[in-house]
Amino acid sequence: MQNRTKDYFITGTDTEIGKTFTTAALLRGFAAAGLSTLGMKPIASGAEEVDGVLHNEDVDSLVAASSIKAPQEIVVPYLMRTPAAPHIVAQLENVKMDVQHIQHCYQQAQGLADVVLVEGVGGFCVPLDDDTSTVDLAQRLGLPVILVVGMRLGCINHALLTAQAIRASGLRLAAWVANTVDTEMRFFDENVEALRQRLGAPCLGVVPRLAADQVAQASQYLDLNLLK
Numbered sequence: 246m247q248n249r250t251k252d253y254f255i256t257g258t259d260t261e262i263g264k265t266f267t268t269a270a271l272l273r274g275f276a277a278a279g280l281s282t283l284g285m286k287p288i289a290s291g292a293e294e295v296d297g298v299l300h301n302e303d304v305d306s307l308v309a310a311s312s313i314k315a316p317q318e319i320v321v322p323y324l325m326r327t328p329a330a331p332h333i334v335a336q337l338e339n340v341k342m343d344v345q346h347i348q349h350c351y352q353q354a355q356g357l358a359d360v361v362l363v364e365g366v367g368g369f370c371v372p373l374d375d376d377t378s379t380v381d382l383a384q385r386l387g388l389p390v391i392l393v394v395g396m397r398l399g400c401i402n403h404a405l406l407t408a409q410a411i412r413a414s415g416l417r418l419a420a421w422v423a424n425t426v427d428t429e430m431r432f433f434d435e436n437v438e439a440l441r442q443r444l445g446a447p448c449l450g451v452v453p454r455l456a457a458d459q460v461a462q463a464s465q466y467l468d469l470n471l472l473k
């Protein structure tokens with residue numbers, strides 16, 4: 246499908262640093278701009294059965310933040326039970342992940358919404374099996390990448406290495422988001438500034454640590470007009 250300028254692959258400096266949180270905020274931001282939106286989490290490791298249906302927290306959050314409802318097999322082609330590294334879980338649960346299948350699911354998603362955001366799993370380079378990693382997935386989708394930086398000590402190195410890996414894979418780093426992980430981080434603003442100077446892509450915003458009843462408002466900290 247041609248001329249899709251608002252689909253992105255969302256990666257992060259690590260696991261548990263706010264990729265899902267930011268993806269949900271971006272989905273809400275695009276919806277507020279009048280676009281139909283769909284979030285995908287192609288590989289989810291960690292699910293619990295509720296009333297006979299497997300649920301993963303990331304998927305539930307993205308579904309809640311998407312304006313379009315899509316079949317679960319498109320939103321999350323690989324949903325596994327154990328919360329651990331995907332290649333280990335896949336072996337344990339007898340799953341063979343195929344990035345081409347994920348690409349087909351993404352192509353179907355394109356037909357359903359103006360904007361499709363695809364959340365990765367963990368950081369940018371996570372093995373899927375002996376031969377494949379999430380870098381191959383990102384390359385196959387060919388999407389520009391938004392990097393979520395979990396703001397805590399050590400994030401500068403993680404962010405710069407991730408930006409290097411994104412560019413080395415031939416993909417474009419479209420933007421990044423500073424998401425507050427450590428509310429006590431010393432020199433927070435100086436760390437953000439160091440990243441602004443070095444990442445070579447626009448910062449969509451700095452998201453504070455929000456209270457549980459405020460999370461739906463996270464999109465107000467992001468300027469989607471900076472996306473090109």
Ligand SMILES: Nc1ncnc2c1ncn2[C@@H]1O[C@H](COP(=O)(O)OP(=O)(O)OP(=O)(O)O)[C@@H](O)[C@H]1O
Pocket residue numbers: 257259260261262263264265266267303366367368424425452453454455456460
């Ligand atoms: N800015 C924030 N304010 C409040 N809560 C946040 C914020 N950022 C993240 N969280 C919370 O921190 C937890 C981890 O964030 P999230 O699930 O988005 O991480 P992730 O990078 O997607 O992790 P995974 O690698 O498992 O996909 C979640 O409970 C999320 O709601």
Ligand SMILES: C[C@H](N)[C@H](N)CCCCCC(=O)O
Pocket residue numbers: 260261289290291327328329330331366367368370371
């Ligand atoms: C279970 C967790 N929340 C994520 N779904 C998986 C994170 C995988 C990280 C793999 C690694 O880089 O070591």
Ligand SMILES: [Mg+2]
Pocket residue numbers: 264265266303364
């Ligand atoms: Mg997540």
